[in-house]
Amino acid sequence: MADNKNRENCDLLFRYLKSILYDPEIKRPDLEKLEEPFTELGKELEVLQRMVEEMKAYSEALSRGNLSGEYPSEENFLCANLKRLHDNLNHLTWQAKQVAAGDYSQHVSYLGEFSKSFNLMIQQLQEREEQLVRETDIAQQNHRVAEEYNKLFTEMVRRRNEWILVVDEESHEILYCNRRGNEEEEHSCNSCNNRLDFLEELLYWKEPERYKVWEKRDKNHNFYRVSTFHIIWRGHNSYAHVVENITENKQVEKQLFNKAYYDAGTGIYNRFFFEEYTLKQLEEKKDMVLCYMDLDGLKYVNDVFGHNEGDCYISRFVEKISDSFRTTDAFARIGGDEFCMVLLNVSMPDIEKKMEQIRSEFIEQNEKPYPVSFSYGVVEVKGIENELSLEQIISRADKKMYEYKKKYKAARK
Secondary structure, X not given: OHHHHHHHHHHHHHHHHHHHHXXXXXXXXXXXXXXXXXXXXXXXXXHHHHHHHHHHHHHHHHHOOOOOOOOOOOOOHHHHHHHHHHHHXXXXXXXXXXXXXXXXXXXXXXXXXXXXXXXXXXXXXXXXXXXXXXXXHHHHHHHHHHXXXXXXXXXXXXXXOOEEEEEEOOOOOEEEEOOOOOOXXXXXXXXXXXXXXXXXXXXXXXXXXXXXEEEEEOOOOOEEEEEEEEEEXXXXXXXXXXXXXXXXXXXXXXXXXXXXXXXXXXXXXXXHHHHHHHHHHHHOOXXXXXXXXXXXXHHHHXXXXXXXHHHHHHHHHHHHHHHHOOOOOEEEEXXXXXXXXXXXXXXXXXXXXXXXXXXXXXXHOOOXXXXXXXXEEEEEEOOOOOOOOHHHHHHHHHHHHXXXXXXXXXXXX
């Protein structure tokens, strides 16, 4: 039976990987059906899917000659070569503009055989400056062709989902908007007034950066990514703003973050977050106090009163602890009835005293037909002096917690 289940998990992941590699539209399976240890591999394949989709979108943009788009995420190693190609094409575009302006000192050495052709072209241009009149005629013909391509490009841009606005730097007028309708006045743009409630910020952009990617949230809680850069538009010093609605992406990011770092049953942090956070404090040599807690009698409550009542018992405990400490204190559930809290800039005696007070209140305020309590162990970590690993620190706190539990049981007898 186990072999069959493993085979099913492997088949599901293999089909997912095959879809990532070959399907134009990736078919994501139900990864919730996976069992350990296949779950982690499923998550990694999700990362691979996002990287492949990003690579496809990026390569498609480059294949259309779109060099003004944003770069893929830094962690996407699949796009490394495409980024280098993007940089080369950007630089080559700049060099071509310099040559067009009469700067024949440009030299290309990074594009193989194309470099030889490009450099030879520059040399020939220098030698043929006396043919300026004929070259001007040719340039005029090329200009007419470029105008046709520009019309085509403008129409393609107009149909994009993003807002693309070009704003005059001096007059703050909208010189171009791909969402503009057929308004009679050239500079009116009713669609933007109606659909972008932060339009004023775009019109009066005053940041010193010549290129900036930033985010904005509107009054309806929609999120936008704005790419702003300086351009010369029809002889005007202008700023171009490319505005993309990323609300759905933000929601997905939040869901993924919650799944990765929060315990579904209580809403507090989970073991993964606790270990990552605590290791970071240890690496930064910060002084901290770690409190290890164990909820007493949970198995008894589950067995006698049912798991729903056991969940209520856990919730009351979590609420009591959460209300008693700062929101900056990292409180996490690391097991069924095991919890840890990491506190910075506190003293161990103060925390031990506070924990004892919380425990007493928790017991006294109980109105249930079963006893409630919890045991705890507190360990102080001196950041600079500390030589213990996280496992060793947890082990010490766990040992102190069991000593406390043993002492409490002895006191009740």
